[in-house]
Amino acid sequence: MTMTRTAATFAPPVMEARRWLDGVEFAVDRPLINVSQAAPVDPPPLALRQAMAEFAVEQDSAHLYGPVLGNDDLRSELAAQISAHYAAEVSANQIAITSGCNQAFSAVISAITDQGDEVILPTPWYFNHKMWLDMAGVKTVDLPTDDDLLPDPERARALITEKTRAISLVTPNNPGGVEYPADLVRRFFDLARETGLRLLVDETYRDFDSRSGAPHDLFQQSGWDDTFVHLYSFSKAYRLTGHRVGAISTSPALLAEIEKFLDTVAICPGQIGQFAALWGMRNLTQWVAGERDEILDRRAAIAEGMPRLEDKGWRLLGLGAYFAYLEHPFGIASDELARRLVPEAGILLLPGTMFMPEGDSAGKRQVRVAFANLDRAGIAQLFDRLQGLSF
Template structure:
């Protein structure tokens, strides 16, 4: 009897890590520093919560099934703002709203692949992408990244086979934090188009990119929709993690297939969450800019403070958006080190082994720090605890 695909897929890493803190008491003078998950811990701002409350109280349609591809006004707003921001032409008919960005990825893969097909993922990879491919019977083909954690299009080209259906990129990257340069993204679009496969670009963290202006020019290509599938999340921008609102932008023909998937899985995205995302897009531009500045300041604090660890053999491999990706100096694998950090230092983070294939030993040297929920003082405390480690 063949094992079901869920049984052969690894356990959700964040949930596994949370089990490491069960039964452990953290003293008041050394509380837990939780840098395991890349999600805002604060609720939406009060004005946005009021919009959501008003929708719940006064808009009866907010409690009913909505359009499978999302609220028309939200689709139109995203199309308008993305067209202006990226310098391209995106129509509302090329936009759909999903129940979070993970669902957008799942929907895209379902329209692209069949049993035994392949999708190329740069490593370290975003573990939920790998999990969905495993549960879909699709082979994840690892594309190791080199210095700076940047994938190489030439190396990717060598991995393409007749079974390859897509290359999936995340920029700014999870888990590495690195921002892929525009020329690199263009090279991947050109490669995917030339080889007749899709380029999936997950830009969940685009609102916290270090550079001003568009992070790439892919939408300026008049034929972008023949190759590009763009994914986005409203969760990080407006603190809507619990309301599950994401987006997928692709050709109209692909969205006709996506609609089948979404209608079967969730029927429609959260109505109240969509109203919140729409109001946020129209009214919280200045507030979001302030959130971005704060995240960039915390990123700067990581870079400024890291020398105290560097002298002890630590290396900063990637930094950006919500993440710092580190190489540790200890003579033990990261999947053994990470649980010990809970007990010895009151730090909860994820080992690099959770982002690598089992046969890639480099993950044993790596740790991911999701620093976005630490202020400068918290980052200082994190470095102090790491600096004091002796194994």
């Protein structure tokens, strides 16, 4: 029997990691430290929840289909905010709202590729991007990064073939945390434009970038939407993970193709989630700024604590947004290490093998820590436990 593409795709890593908890009991004075998933665990702020509840009760439209590409008011507001943030001119007809940023990526890939085509992903990659490419029958061409976790445009150029359709970047990066410098992102844009490719830039964690102002100038380039496809998520900024609201910014012509995918998968984004995203953009600017400050403080706590781990042979490869990406000092592979950390240290994290091509030796030495849900005390406790490890 022929194996389907879905059957050949690896299982969802976060769900796999959760299964490592089955049957494990944690002492009251040594609870589990879960740094496996990059998602807020707290609900949206109360004012937003109240507004969502009123909308659900008072507006019949909250429970009906809407436009496939999203509601006009949300598309217009996002276009205005992108224009302001990036000092550019973006129009509502260049915006589509999606059921989360993963769907945004899937929709774009479906619109620009055919079976057997190729997309270049820097490694370590975001595993859901790799999973979708596998299920779509698109070959993932891995672009190894160096110790700084930054991809090299010239190394990417050497990987381009007649089958290549896109290069996909994530900044601030998942899993590495690193923020791609503006000039590096621009060099990838120039490469994509020169070679006739699409450049996908997933900025799910943009709201937690340590830099102020625009992180790149791609929206300012003439005819940007012929090359550049911008992906965004409202989930992290407004704690709307369960409501699945993401966005795509690109050319109206490409959005017309993307609309076909969206119409057959979800028909339209959920109304309550779209309302929440719009309300958040209009009312929670200062609140989001406070959330960003807190994340940056937790990032600082990781940096301040690293000398303790470096003394034990650990190395920090990347840090930013929600993530710290580390090289461990032990003589066992990271997938085995991650499983053993659950019962032996009360830590749930993801091994680098989940973000690398199968057999890549670098992934066996790396782990990802999603620290956004730990305060400074929790980070200190995590470091205490890591510091005391011996394998």
